[in-house]
Amino acid sequence: MLSLDEQHCRKLFGYNLHIERKTMAEEIEINYEVDIQKIISSQIAFFEAGKTLDVPERIAKLKKLKKLIEAKEQEISAALFADFKKPEFETYATETALILSELKFIVKNLKKWAKPKKVKSTFLNFPSSDYIYSQPYGNVLVLAPWNYPFQLSISPAIGALAAGNTVVIKPSEYAPATSQLTKEIFAEVFPEEQAAVILGGVEASQELLEQKWDYVFFTGSVPVGRIVAKAIAPNLTPSTLELGGKNPCVIHQSAKIDLAAKRIVWGKFINAGQTCISPDYILIDEKKKTEFTEAVKKEIKAAFGEDVQKSPDYARIINKKNFERLQKMLEGQTIIAGGETSAEDNYIAPTLLNEPSLDSEVMQDEIFGPILPVLTYSDEAEMYKIIGHYPDPLALYVFAEDSNFSEKILKKYRFGGGASNDVVVHIANKNLPFGGVGSSGYGGYHGKFSFDTFTHKKSISKRATWIDIPLRYAPYAGKLPLIRKIMKRL
Numbered sequence: 155m156l157s158l159d160e161q162h163c164r165k166l167f168g169y170n171l172h173i174e175r176k177t178m179a180e181e182i183e184i185n186y187e188v189d190i191q192k193i194i195s196s197q198i199a200f201f202e203a204g205k206t207l208d209v210p211e212r213i214a215k216l217k218k219l220k221k222l223i224e225a226k227e228q229e230i231s232a233a234l235f236a237d238f239k240k241p242e243f244e245t246y247a248t249e250t251a252l253i254l255s256e257l258k259f260i261v262k263n264l265k266k267w268a269k270p271k272k273v274k275s276t277f278l279n280f281p282s283s284d285y286i287y288s289q290p291y292g293n294v295l296v297l298a299p300w301n302y303p304f305q306l307s308i309s310p311a312i313g314a315l316a317a318g319n320t321v322v323i324k325p326s327e328y329a330p331a332t333s334q335l336t337k338e339i340f341a342e343v344f345p346e347e348q349a350a351v352i353l354g355g356v357e358a359s360q361e362l363l364e365q366k367w368d369y370v371f372f373t374g375s376v377p378v379g380r381i382v383a384k385a386i387a388p389n390l391t392p393s394t395l396e397l398g399g400k401n402p403c404v405i406h407q408s409a410k411i412d413l414a415a416k417r418i419v420w421g422k423f424i425n426a427g428q429t430c431i432s433p434d435y436i437l438i439d440e441k442k443k444t445e446f447t448e449a450v451k452k453e454i455k456a457a458f459g460e461d462v463q464k465s466p467d468y469a470r471i472i473n474k475k476n477f478e479r480l481q482k483m484l485e486g487q488t489i490i491a492g493g494e495t496s497a498e499d500n501y502i503a504p505t506l507l508n509e510p511s512l513d514s515e516v517m518q519d520e521i522f523g524p525i526l527p528v529l530t531y532s533d534e535a536e537m538y539k540i541i542g543h544y545p546d547p548l549a550l551y552v553f554a555e556d557s558n559f560s561e562k563i564l565k566k567y568r569f570g571g572g573a574s575n576d577v578v579v580h581i582a583n584k585n586l587p588f589g590g591v592g593s594s595g596y597g598g599y600h601g602k603f604s605f606d607t608f609t610h611k612k613s614i615s616k617r618a619t620w621i622d623i624p625l626r627y628a629p630y631a632g633k634l635p636l637i638r639k640i641m642k643r644l
C-alpha cells in the first residue's frame with residue numbers, strides 16, 4: 155500500500171523511483187566508498203595535460219549537460235519532492251530553470267569571455283601589446299548545502315568547468331535523493347577526471363578539505379565556513395565563501411503595505427523559509443504593524459489555503475534536527491499567525507512572531523525556516539540600532555515609497571545584496587554578482603562573475619624587439635629629469 159506521499163509523487167511525476175530514496179532523507183550520513191585520492195590524482199593529471207583548455211570542447215559538454223537536465227526535469231522535481239516535499243513549481247523556478255538559464259548564458263558567451271582581452275598599453279613599455287589572459291585555477295572543490303540542493307551544487311560547478319577547471323562536487327548529505335541524481339547527471343556528461351560528484355557527510359568533507367586544491371567554493375553556514383577557511387589556509391588556497399546571516403527587512407511608513415505583505419509572504423515561505431536570502435526578521439514602523447500583520451495573515455491564506463499542512467505548495471523542514479531547532483525558537487514567544495508544528499512530517503506552519511526580544515533564541519542566529527519575527531521601530535535611531543546589532547547580513551530589503559529613505563538604507567549598510575520593494579529577486583539577474591560580505595562570506599558568482607571567480611586574471615605584456623629604449627638601464631646619471639617628466643604625464 156503506497157503512502158499518501160508516495161501516491162502524490164507517483165501522480166505528479168509518473169513513477170516512484172525516488173520514493174525509496176525518501177527514507178534515506180532521514181539519514182544524516184550516506185555510506186561513501188570512493189577513492190578520493192584516486193579521483194583527485196586523475197583530475198590533476200587531466201588538468202595538467204591541458205585537457206580542459208579547449209573552449210569549443212567545454213561548450214559542447216555544457217550543452218550536453220543542459221540537454222540532459224532538460225530531459226530529466228521531472229526526475230529532478232521528484233528528487234526534491236522526496237527530499238523535503240519541495241513543490242514542483244518551486245523546484246522548476248528556483249533550481250532547474252535557474253541552472254538552465256545560467257547554462258544558456260555561459261554557452262552563448264564563453265568564447266568571448268575566454269579570449270585574451272587586449273587592454274591599453276602604457277607608454278612606459280613602448281612598444282608593447284598588453285593582454286589579460288583568463289587562466290583556469292586548476293582543481294576546484296565545491297562544497298554545497300542542502301537547501302537548494304540542485305542549484306547550489308551545480309551553479310558553482312558549471313562556472314568552474316566553463317572556466318576550464320576540473321571539479322569535485324560534494325553535495326549535502328541532507329538531500330540524498332537530489333545529491334544522488336546530481337551524481338548520475340554529471341557521470342553521464344563528464345569523465346570522472348574532469349568532474350566528479352562525491353557523496354558523503356561531514357567526514358567526506360573533512361577528507362576533501364585535507365587535500366590540496368587550487369580553488370575552494372563553499373556554500374553553507376558561518377561556523378562551517380570558518381572551518382573551511384581554516385582548513386585551506388595552510389595552502390593559501392583562494393576561495394569563495396557563500397554564507398548566511400540575519401537578513402533585515404525594513405518597512406517604512408510610506409510603503410505599500412498590502413504589496414509588501416504579498417511579496418514578503420512569497421519570499422519568506424518559499425522553500426519553507428530555508429533560503430539564505432529570505433527576510434530573517436521584519437523591522438516596521440510601529441504605526442504600520444497591525445495593518446502589516448493582518449495583510450500577512452490574509453496573504454498566507456491566499457497562498458496556502460486554510461490548512462497550510464495540506465497545501466501542495468508548501469515544503470517541509472529538511473530533517474528532524476532542523477525541525478527541532480526551529481520548534482525550540484517558538485518556545486515562550488507570542489505568536490501572531492501560524493505556530494502549528496507536526497514532527498511526523500517535519501512541518502512548521504508559516505509563523506509570525508510578535509516582537510521577540512533581541513536576547514531570545516530566535517533573534518540570535520539566522521532562523522533559516524518559516525518563522526518571521528516582527529519587530530517595530532518608533533524612530534530611525536531605533537531602527538539603526540537593531541540592524542547594527544547584527545553582523546553584515548547576506549541580504550537586506552527595504553519597502554518604501556519614499557525613495558530617499560530606501561536609498562539611505564541601501565547605501566548605509568554593508569550586506570551581500572538586496573532589493574527595494576521586494577525580496578529575494580536580486581538572485582534572478584545574472585548581471586548581478588551574488589555573494590556576501592564580512593561574516594556573510596566573500597566573493598561573488600552567477601553569469602560572467604562565475605567565470606571570473608574561477609579564473610586567475612593573468613597580465614601579459616608582449617614587447618616588441620625592433621627597438622630597445624635605453625632610459626631604464628643603469629648607469630642612471632642624467633636620466634632622472636627625463637623619467638620625472640615622463641612619469642608625470644602618465
Ligand code: NAD
Nearest residue numbers: 298299300325326355356359360374375378396397398430
Ligand atoms: P552547512 O554549513 O552545515 O553544510 C554545508 C556543507 O558543508 C555540506 O556539504 C556539509 O556536508 C559540509 N560540512 C558540514 N559540517 C562540516 C564540517 N564540520 N567540516 C567540513 N564540512 C562540513 O550548511 P547547511 O546546513 O547545509 O546549509 C545551510 C546554511 O547555508 C545556512 O547558514 C545558509 O544561510 C547557508 N547558505 C548560504 C547560501 C549563499 O549563497 N550564501 C546559499 C544557501 C545556503
